[in-house]
Each structure stands twice: as structure tokens, then as C-alpha cells.
Amino acid sequence: MTSTTETVDTVHDLTGTYKYGFVTDIEMDVLPVGLSEETVRFISARKKEPDWLLDWRLKALALWKNMEEPTWGKVSYPAIDYQGLSYYAAPKSKTDGPKSLDEVDPDLLDAYEKLGIPLKEQEILAGVVAVDAVFDSVSVATTYKAKLEEKGVIFCSFSEAVQRVPELIKTYLGSVVPQGDNYFACLNSAVFSDGSFVYVPKGVRCPMELSTYFRINAQNTGQFERTLIIVEEGGYVSYLEGCTAPQRDENQLHAAVVELIALGDAEIKYSTVQNWYPGDAEGKGGIYNFVTKRGVCRGKRSKISWTQVETGSAVTWKYPSCILQGDDSVGEFYSVAITNNAQQADTGTKMIHIGKNTRSTIVSKGIAAGRSDNTYRGLVRVLPGAEGARNYSQCDSLLIGDRCGAHTVPYIESRMPIATIEHEATTARISDDQLFLCRQRGLKPEEAVALIVNGFCKEVLQNLPMEFAVEAQKLVGISLEGSVG
Amino acid sequence: MSKGLIVTDLRVSVEGKEILKGVSLVVEPGKVHAIMGPNGSGKSTLAHVISGRPGYTVTGGSVMFDGVDVLELEPEDRAALGIFLAFQYPVEIPGVTNTTFLKTALNAQRKARGEKELDPMGFLKVLREKAKALHLPDDMLKRPLNVGFSGGEKKRNEMLQMAVLTPKLAILDETDSGLDIDALRIVAEGVNAQRSPERSFLVITHYQRLLDYIVPDVVHVLAYGRIAETGGPDLARQLEKTGYADYTGSAA
Numbered sequence: 158m159t160s161t162t163e164t165v166d167t168v169h170d171l172t173g174t175y176k177y178g179f180v181t182d183i184e185m186d187v188l189p190v191g192l193s194e195e196t197v198r199f200i201s202a203r204k205k206e207p208d209w210l211l212d213w214r215l216k217a218l219a220l221w222k223n224m225e226e227p228t229w230g231k232v233s234y235p236a237i238d239y240q241g242l243s244y245y246a247a248p249k250s251k252t253d254g255p256k257s258l259d260e261v262d263p264d265l266l267d268a269y270e271k272l273g274i275p276l277k278e279q280e281i282l283a284g285v286v287a288v289d290a291v292f293d294s295v296s297v298a299t300t301y302k303a304k305l306e307e308k309g310v311i312f313c314s315f316s317e318a319v320q321r322v323p324e325l326i327k328t329y330l331g332s333v334v335p336q337g338d339n340y341f342a343c344l345n346s347a348v349f350s351d352g353s354f355v356y357v358p359k360g361v362r363c364p365m366e367l368s369t370y371f372r373i374n375a376q377n378t379g380q381f382e383r384t385l386i387i388v389e390e391g392g393y394v395s396y397l398e399g400c401t402a403p404q405r406d407e408n409q410l411h412a413a414v415v416e417l418i419a420l421g422d423a424e425i426k427y428s429t430v431q432n433w434y435p436g437d438a439e440g441k442g443g444i445y446n447f448v449t450k451r452g453v454c455r456g457k458r459s460k461i462s463w464t465q466v467e468t469g470s471a472v473t474w475k476y477p478s479c480i481l482q483g484d485d486s487v488g489e490f491y492s493v494a495i496t497n498n499a500q501q502a503d504t505g506t507k508m509i510h511i512g513k514n515t516r517s518t519i520v521s522k523g524i525a526a527g528r529s530d531n532t533y534r535g536l537v538r539v540l541p542g543a544e545g546a547r548n549y550s551q552c553d554s555l556l557i558g559d560r561c562g563a564h565t566v567p568y569i570e571s572r573m574p575i576a577t578i579e580h581e582a583t584t585a586r587i588s589d590d591q592l593f594l595c596r597q598r599g600l601k602p603e604e605a606v607a608l609i610v611n612g613f614c615k616e617v618l619q620n621l622p623m624e625f626a627v628e629a630q631k632l633v634g635i636s637l638e639g640s641v642g
Numbered sequence: 643m644s645k646g647l648i649v650t651d652l653r654v655s656v657e658g659k660e661i662l663k664g665v666s667l668v669v670e671p672g673k674v675h676a677i678m679g680p681n682g683s684g685k686s687t688l689a690h691v692i693s694g695r696p697g698y699t700v701t702g703g704s705v706m707f708d709g710v711d712v713l714e715l716e717p718e719d720r721a722a723l724g725i726f727l728a729f730q731y732p733v734e735i736p737g738v739t740n741t742t743f744l745k746t747a748l749n750a751q752r753k754a755r756g757e758k759e760l761d762p763m764g765f766l767k768v769l770r771e772k773a774k775a776l777h778l779p780d781d782m783l784k785r786p787l788n789v790g791f792s793g794g795e796k797k798r799n800e801m802l803q804m805a806v807l808t809p810k811l812a813i814l815d816e817t818d819s820g821l822d823i824d825a826l827r828i829v830a831e832g833v834n835a836q837r838s839p840e841r842s843f844l845v846i847t848h849y850q851r852l853l854d855y856i857v858p859d860v861v862h863v864l865a866y867g868r869i870a871e872t873g874g875p876d877l878a879r880q881l882e883k884t885g886y887a888d889y890t891g892s893a894a
């Protein structure tokens with residue numbers, strides 16, 4: 158906890174508007190720009206992948222070439238030149254990758270330190286959080302592996318998993334998000350560089366929160382992370398994902414794919430704090446964040462819970478979803494999405510009820526300030542046979558100022574007349590009276606906004622693991638700086 | 643440098659309409675001044691301008707507190723200086739508990755004054771004691787600020803905030819309105835307990851009854867944007883009988 162508090166303080170002291178804006182000078186191994194079969198072959202070879210995986214990537218590339226970029230989101234951005242991006246960048250490893258933190262490039266550690274995620278400090282927190290730190294595309298430091306492996310939990314980079322447990326990868330890769338699912342997921346399938354892999358065996362409760370900090374560093378390098386989490390019967394894992402990016406002028410594309418598989422009685426809790434560079438006040442720069450996250454509750458009584466705090470990126474396009482296949486399975490989506498200045502977010506969830514007595518809960522809090530646009534887009538689909546399915550959705554919007562927009566777009570498709578679906582939506586504004594009350598009691602305008610917005614988001618933030626919740630609360634304040642006064 | 647509150651010939655307009663037309667008043671440290679006056683005469687306006695609520699245009703005069711020109715300060719800086727306003731209509735802040743709100747406020751003020759933040763446990767202890775003195779049950783400390791509070795509870799909660807923030811100047815804008823007889827006594831006791839040689843009060847009220855409990859040093863009548871009369875506690879009793887008929891808009 159102390160480390161995360163310090164994290165934010167450190168970060169706060171560092172720079173001007175965007176607190177995480179810096180570029181680390183590390184020798185990079187960058188592929189020239191362009192996307193072709195060769196690119197895919199290069200990446201696959203670099204990672205010494207088996208042939209089947211190369212074929213899988215090539216198939217994705219072929220599919221992608223015939224797909225169109227989606228335009229239905231309430232976001233607009235200049236056309237992305239996919240041939241103008243480089244699809245691979247890795248920190249140069251001297252040997253075969255570091256065995257301990259001491260072997261990690263000091264510049265890299267320094268970069269994390271600036272972000273307020275000092276690995277040294279994480280070590281002190283032993284037993285609380287295991288960090289599989291991803292720098293650009295390749296994992297460079299993994300801690301606490303031993304402790305996890307004692308329990309049979311595998312937590313490693315995706316590339317490592319391909320070598321260690323190829324059968325699991327072969328079985329589950331693309332089983333939740335198929336290659337051709339959507340434009341961005343398909344691109345990811347062709348060129349994904351690395352990511353995280355988690356496997357929790359039958360009946361095992363993962364003894365600690367698993368945490369990965371993603372970070373984008375190389376200029377012009379699209380980020381294509383791939384995460385796969387498999388929890389066997391009766392297992393449990395809580396996974397935290399957090400990310401920041403250095404400041405730069407060029408827009409950066411990020412198209413990640415996350416697949417979760419929960420078997421019978423298994424539970425996966427997936428928490429995200431997303432704080433990539435949002436661009437400047439005019440909307441210049443910033444990350445394009447097109448993410449596909451989906452989990453399947455494959456077994457009976459399984460549960461998948463998504464909690465996200467989205468404060469960064471210039472454009473966010475993201476719908477963490479649950480396929481509730483097993484009877485009595487449960488899906489949850491708790492979201493805070495904050496947009497300020499010229500940011501655009503189109504985010505929400507899909508709950509697909511297939512099994513009997515499946516239940517889903519959606520709580521979405523959208524906060525819009527500046528000239529930003531904030532859209533909740535959610536789908537609740539109840540398929541035939543999903544007897545006793547229930548959904549409860551609550552979508553609240555909070556507006557700060559009068560130049561921003563908040564939109565709620567709920568789609569409900571029920572093939573089961575007896576399903577119970579409740580949807581509530583509210584829109585509120587921070588009132589001058591609330592602001593004055595806070596200031597009269599001694600708070601600065603930005604502190605007042607942070608306090609009021611944190612109150613508004615409370616239901617969601619309290620779902621985050623403790624150490625994350627503290628950081629997220631502060632982030633809420635930081636991301637809304639300059640929105641009043 | 644003069645201590646206390648000194649308002650000199652204060653003129654204030656709202657949307658082009660002059661509300662305060664030259665108000666002067668001096669509240670010395672340790673004194674309790676009551677302000678009475680008809681509806682719409684500008685009592686809340688005066689309270690708001692002293693505490694810095696946006697939306698008012700000061701067209702003339704000055705407000706000094708402990709030698710500082712407060713009209714130059716942001717509202718939060720006035721709060722750190724020790725100016726507190728108990729609102730006539732307290733607003734709700736959903737999701738923010740009473741405790742969190744007060745802790746954040748107190749720490750913000752302490753930080754602005756260059757003092758150390760309070761340790762959370764010590765703060766809780768103080769908060770509970772003060773809540774108890776105001777007969778506010780513990781569970782109200784955990785509830786979101788003013789959300790679902792009854793009218794009387796909101797007013798007592800304003801007094802809790804005052805007790806915790808220990809201001810040097812407390813302005814009570816009709817804190818007695820909406821209180822039942824017992825609550826009125828509790829609130830008055832709370833105020834009396836806070837009376838000290840360093841602390842001044844500006845008590846805005848419509849009712850003599852409050853002033854039976856909180857005996858003021860000075861009573862002002864604010865009518866039509868001016869201090870129409872100033873006297874001792876007797877003035878309040880007299881007003882109870884005569885009303886404000888004697889004060890007209892044409893008074894010089």
C-alpha cells in the first residue's frame with residue numbers, strides 16, 4: 158500500500174500536465190515499418206514459435222486483409238496507416254534475459270521508478286503482488302515465480318508459455334476471441350508480440366494478486382499484447398493490469414486481446430487501471446486503445462468479474478465481456494471511464510447469457526469533462542435456453558462543465574421472455590453549490606472535483622484490490638486536473 | 643493589524659441588481675454578533691461574500707479578517723484562514739462519507755497552514771467525541787454527506803463540521819431553521835462550547851429563541867441591503883414584538 162501511495166506522489170512531482178511523460182533511452186531492436194507475411198514470420202521466428210502458431214498468425218493476417226476497420230463507435234480519429242507502423246520492438250537482452258532484478262537494465266528500472274512502480278519496492282511487498290513486468294513487448298523481469306509454482310500456478314510471459322505449455326496454448330488460444338472476431342483482434346492475432354499467461358490448476362486459490370504493468374515505450378510501435386488466463390475447476394485468481402505511457406506527439410496504436418477461461422466453480426477477477434497518455438489539451442498525440450477483452454464462464458457456477466478504471470488514452474474502444482455458458486455462472490462488469498480535454502471513450506460490456514440461471518451485473522460510471530465524449534455501450538443478450546437469466550445494469554454519467562458529452566447506449570436482446578433484465582441510467586452534473594461547499598471547507602477546486610468524482614465512482618473503486626484502489630483514487634483526481642476553475 | 647472581522651461599506655450586486663448597499667460592521671475576536679432582518683434583505687448574500695462564493699460582484703467597500711483583505715482570496719484560502727460558513731441549505735455529496743469529507747477538509751486546511759496531516763485514528767476519535775456531543779449517531783459519520791439526512795440532521799451536521807474545523811470566524815446562516823426544540827438546544831450548546839476569546843460568531847437568524855440560548859453581544863438588523871439598526875440582546879426581543887415594519891427601503 159505504501160508503495161502505491163508513493164507511486165502516485167512520485168509521479169505527481171515529476172512533470173507538467175501528463176505525469177508519466179518521459180522516454181527511456183534503451184537500446185531497441187525495432188523491426189522496420191510495414192506489415193506483411195514477412196513481418197509475421199519475423200516475429201514468430203524471433204520467438205522461436207512452433208509451426209502451428211506461425212500458421213495461426215498467418216491465417217489471421219489473411220483474414221485481416223479482407224476486413225474493414227469498424228466505424229460504429231462514437232469515436233473519431235485520423236486514419237491509421239497500418240503500413241507505417243513497426244510491429245516489433247524488444248529491449249536488447251545481453252544474455253538470455255535477467256535472472257533477478259539486479260540483472261535488469263538500470264535505465265529500465267529507472268523508468269519504472271519514474272512511473273512509481275519500483276520493482277525493488279515490489280520485492281519488499283513480497284507475498285502481496287507478483288509482477289510480471291512487460292516493457293514494450295517483451296517480459297524482462299518476473300518475480301515471485303517460485304512461490305506461485307509451488308502451488309502449480311503458472312504466471313509468465315506469453316512467449317515463455319508457448320515454449321513451456323504449448324498444449325495449453327494450442328487448446329485455448331483464440332478459443333474465446335477467434336482470429337476473425339473483429340478488425341483489431343484479428344490484427345493482434347497476426348502480430349502479437351507478447352503478453353501474459355496465467356494457469357491456475359484445479360482447486361487452487363492463487364496465493365497472491367497477479368499484476369502486470371504494461372508500458373508502451375518505442376515510438377511508432379503498435380502494441381499488440383496477448384493475455385490468456387485459464388482457471389481450472391474450483392480455482393481462483395485475481396489479476397491486475399495497469400499501464401502508463403511516455404509522452405510523445407505521434408499517436409500510438411494499441412490493440413490488445415485478453416482471453417479468460419473459467420471452468421466449473423472457478424473464479425477470475427480481472428482489474429485494470431488504464432492510464433496511457435491521453436494526448437494534450439487539444440487532443441494532439443495520445444494512445445489509440447482498441448482492446449478486445451472477453452471471458453467465458455465455461456463451467457457451472459463459474460464467475461468472471463471485470464473491474465476497469467479507464468482514465469487515459471486519446472481514444473478508447475473497449476468492451477470487456479462475459480460469455481455465461483455454464484449454468485448458474487456469474488458475470489460482472491464494474492467500470493469507471495473518465496474523459497477530459499479532447500479524449501473519447503466508447504466502452505461498455507457484453508453479457509451473453511447461454512446457461513440456465515446465469516446472472517450478470519453491470520455498473521458503469523462515466524465521467525466527462527472538457528470537450529470530451531464518453532459513451533457507455535452495452536449489450537445484454539439472453540439466448541434461448543437461458544432460463545432464469547437475470548441482468549442488472551446501472552449506468553451513471555457525471556458531467557463536468559458544459560462542453561462535454563455523455564451517452565448511454567444499452568442494447569438488450571432477449572430470446573427468453575421470462576428473463577429478468579433491469580436497466581437504470583442517470584446523468585448528473587457537479588453543481589456549483591457542491592464545489593463551493595468543498596472550497597468553503599478548504600479544498601482546492603481540483604481536490605473538490607477529485608473528492609466528488611471519487612464519491613460518484615465508489616461502487617466501482619471499492620471492487621478493486623486494496624493497493625490498486627488507493628492508486629486509482631488518486632488517478633481519478635490527476636486525470637481531471639484542469640477540468641474546473 | 644486589527645483582529646476580527648471588519649466589513650466596511652460593502653456593496654454587492656447580483657446580475658446587475660444591487661443587494662448590499664453599503665454594509666459596515668466590526669466583529670471583534672471572542673464576540674457573537676447576531677444578524678436579523680426580513681427575507682431577501684441580503685443576509686445570506688453577506689455570508690456568501692465574506693466566504694467567497696462565486697457569482698457576486700463586489701462593487702465597493704472591503705472585508706478584512708485578522709488584517710487580511712479576504713476579498714482577494716480564493717474561498718479555500720479564506721477557509722484556511724479560519725472562516726467557516728454553516729450553510730442555510732446544505733448540499734449533498736453522494737458517495738462521499740461524512741468522515742471522508744471532514745478528514746479531507748481538515749487535512750486540506752492544515753496543509754494550507756503548513757501544519758502536519760492528522761493521523762487517521764486520532765482524527766476518528768475526535769470526530770466521534772464531537773458527534774456524540776451533538777447527539778449525532780455514529781452511523782451518520784459513515785453515510786454520504788447530507789444524503790438522506792433530515793433537515794435537522796443536516797443543520798446539526800454543519801455544527802459538527804464547525805466543531806471539527808475549529809474556525810476563527812463562524813458564520814451560521816439560519817442554522818436554527820428547521821430544528822426541533824431539543825435540537826435547537828443541542829446546537830446552541832455546541833456553539834456556546836466553542837465560544838472563546840479567539841473565536842467570533844456571526845449568527846444569522848429569524849428567531850429570538852435561538853438568542854435566548856446563544857446570547858449575542860451585538861444584534862444587527864439588516865434591511866434592504868443596509869444595517870438599519872444595531873443594539874444589544876434587547877433589540878432582538880423588541881423585534882419579536884414589532885417586526886420589521888419600522889425599516890423601509892428608503893432608510894438612508
Ligand SMILES: Nc1ncnc2c1ncn2[C@@H]1O[C@H](COP(=O)(O)OP(=O)(O)OP(=O)(O)O)[C@@H](O)[C@H]1O
Pocket residue numbers: 656657661679680681682683684685686687688697730
Ligand atoms: N443568484 C441570484 N440571482 C438573482 N438574485 C439573487 C441571487 N442571489 C440572491 N439574490 C437576491 O438577493 C436578495 C437577497 O438574498 P439573500 O439570500 O441574501 O436574502 P436573505 O436575507 O438571506 O433572505 P432569507 O431570510 O430569506 O434567507 C434576494 O432578493 C434574492 O432574490
Ligand SMILES: [Mg+2]
Pocket residue numbers: 685686687730815
Ligand atoms: Mg438567507
